[in-house]
Amino acid sequence: MCNQNFLEAILQDQHRSGCPINLTVEVVGDKWSLVVVRDMMFGNRRHFRELLNGSMEGIASNILADRLRRLTAEGVISKADDPSHKQKAIYSLTEKGIELVPVFAMIGAWGSKWLPVTEELSIRAKLLAEGGPPLWEEFMDDLRITHLGAPPDPNRSGPDVRERLQAAYEAVVARQAGGGRN
Amino acid sequence: MCNQNFLEAILQDQHRSGCPINLTVEVVGDKWSLVVVRDMMFGNRRHFRELLNGSMEGIASNILADRLRRLTAEGVISKADDPSHKQKAIYSLTEKGIELVPVFAMIGAWGSKWLPVTEELSIRAKLLAEGGPPLWEEFMDDLRITHLGAPPDPNRSGPDVRERLQAAYEAVVARQAGGGRN
């Protein structure tokens, strides 16, 4: 199995230091963990095959299985049976995972400013940065509804934050497919 | 040499995707890069030996050399000769590196809330989160002075943000050493 030693170290609380930066790096400081959480958070991918086949970056199934196991052990996500299918597992963000939204917002803003992003893939980051903390809070509340089963707010209607970001992404793709004239 | 393939891939702009989250993960998504930048940013460690011997987490010299090389190639830090010593190199944050401050603030806040941090090592993260964007801006301006040689603001005096965070850290350590009575 992959990562046996590091996983064991984490589970046994054998940390390199008690620094919050270091501890966060120990939890999500690798090439895949944040990408997996991103797909759950912004892409609403909740099943193994969705995460595997929908992965833009092409994660391998053994790595995905390992990361899901580690993120679950860390309490960033949780795993439950999907009642619709005996073999299906559904992965959800925990409150701990949901509160990574501001981290994603800042990372997205930094990456969009300094790295060679594509327009369609950075539109979500752009909108999330522009929306600021109020939008992040709304997004987190939406995630609590879809991932934690929190009761929906009866006073609001229409698409949630994730759907609005997704629609913005699709609008850019559609404009690009139109030949860039519009 | 370590990481030859990944380094080459980065330098040749062979990215897994154009997503800002993914690209950021490709740049700093490993167990050491953010720790090195943290020590430069908050600990004002500018030389190889300072980073090596001062490393709380115990980085190995070959890994440190590799990360400094990669971060330099990515433009997050820069390297210059230290005029005081023919062999001494001085590493500085670039503007790209300085603008990681909000990312560190969010990561620090998340880590402090959800991970087993120690009090003395999380006081900086706590103050940075409480200070919010105005404090981050002040901190970045200070870093531009010390790392980029920007002209100091003649209207302000007293310790800069890093020094104030450091003093807060030392105050906690002193209180702890006093037996926790105060």
Place this chain on the structure above:
DNA sequence: TAAAACTGGTTTCATTTTTAAACTGGTTGC
């Protein structure tokens, strides 16, 4: 009802990365 497709993974093996430790060639201060 039999076959096909789908479920969440595991296994295997080659490659890449990390790690600790020893080591290097040159520089500086005493």
Place this chain on the structure above:
DNA sequence: GCAACCAGTTTAAAAATGAAACCAGTTTTA
């Protein structure tokens, strides 16, 4: 002239990654 200091490099073992094939049970489809 010698010890301490400088930025790393070298070596070899351990660990992590990655691609691909594979698996047994479940559900859908023809």
